[in-house]
Amino acid sequence: MPITDDAIRADLAHRIYATSHLTGEFTLRSGRVSNEYFDKYRFESDPVLLAEVAEAMATLVPEGIEVLAGLEMGGIPVVTALARVTGLPACFVRKSAKKYGTAKFAEGADVDGKRVLIVEDVITSGGQVVLSTADLRGIGAQITDVVCVIDRSEGGTEALSAEGLTLASVVNRDDLNAAAG
Ligand SMILES: O=P(O)(O)OC[C@H]1O[C@H](OP(=O)(O)OP(=O)(O)O)[C@H](O)[C@@H]1O
Numbered sequence: 010m011p012i013t014d015d016a017i018r019a020d021l022a023h024r025i026y027a028t029s030h031l032t033g034e035f036t037l038r039s040g041r042v043s044n045e046y047f048d049k050y051r052f053e054s055d056p057v058l059l060a061e062v063a064e065a066m067a068t069l070v071p072e073g074i075e076v077l078a079g080l081e082m083g084g085i086p087v088v089t090a091l092a093r094v095t096g097l098p099a100c101f102v103r104k105s106a107k108k109y110g111t112a113k114f115a116e117g118a119d120v121d122g123k124r125v126l127i128v129e130d131v132i133t134s135g136g137q138v139v140l141s142t143a144d145l146r147g148i149g150a151q152i153t154d155v156v157c158v159i160d161r162s163e164g165g166t167e168a169l170s171a172e173g174l175t176l177a178s179v180v181n182r183d184d185l186n187a188a189a190g
């Protein structure tokens with residue numbers, strides 16, 4: 010489910026599409042091959058657009074969330090911006106723990122026993138969120154909800170639902186198709 014304000018959603022979809030949509034042949038994280046790719050770092054590196062994305066995403070944060078958990082790497086700028094808007098503490102989640110220093114995979118705010126919201130940039134199959142959710146649940150996080158900027162609407166909602174997770178997005182496939190014209 011995307012954000013409810015139609016005008017803001019259409020505006021953001023248009024600007025995200027214009028900034029980050031690429032065509033070609035791309036192998037995705039899931040191993041799928043796609044003829045399009047949303048280069049999230051292009052909209053994340055625009056401070057004005059990133060701030061507006063975070064304002065919109067803040068409307069999707071469920072009541073009672075205590076920690077925002079952003080997934081390496083594209084989820085880190087998004088969770089940082091969302092933490093600024095909401096005032097909630099952020100956790101930065103690595104794909105695998107460092108082998109030195111604190112050797113943690115979840116950096117920043119403690120998630121043990123906390124209601125944690127997963128924050129992602131792009132969701133395609135939902136596979137990365139499923140993996141990171143399992144990791145975070147393993148250290149005591151309570152997770153029922155996920156937010157992302159772009160839901161490519163390619164099975165992510167269903168994959169997350171199977172893990173007891175509800176997905177909300179700033180924009181989804183329909184919004185991006187409309188933006189593409
Ligand atoms: O829903 P999925 O099929 O799992 O695919 C989406 C994932 O793939 C991308 O990450 P990527 O591996 O490109 O890493 P990055 O964010 O570190 O650049 C994206 O940021 C999601 O994490």
Ligand SMILES: O=C(O)c1cc(=O)[nH]c(=O)[nH]1
Pocket residue numbers: 036037038039045046047048049083131132133134161
């Ligand atoms: O599925 C992916 O790996 C993926 C798709 C996409 O459009 N953008 C991205 O950064 N990753």
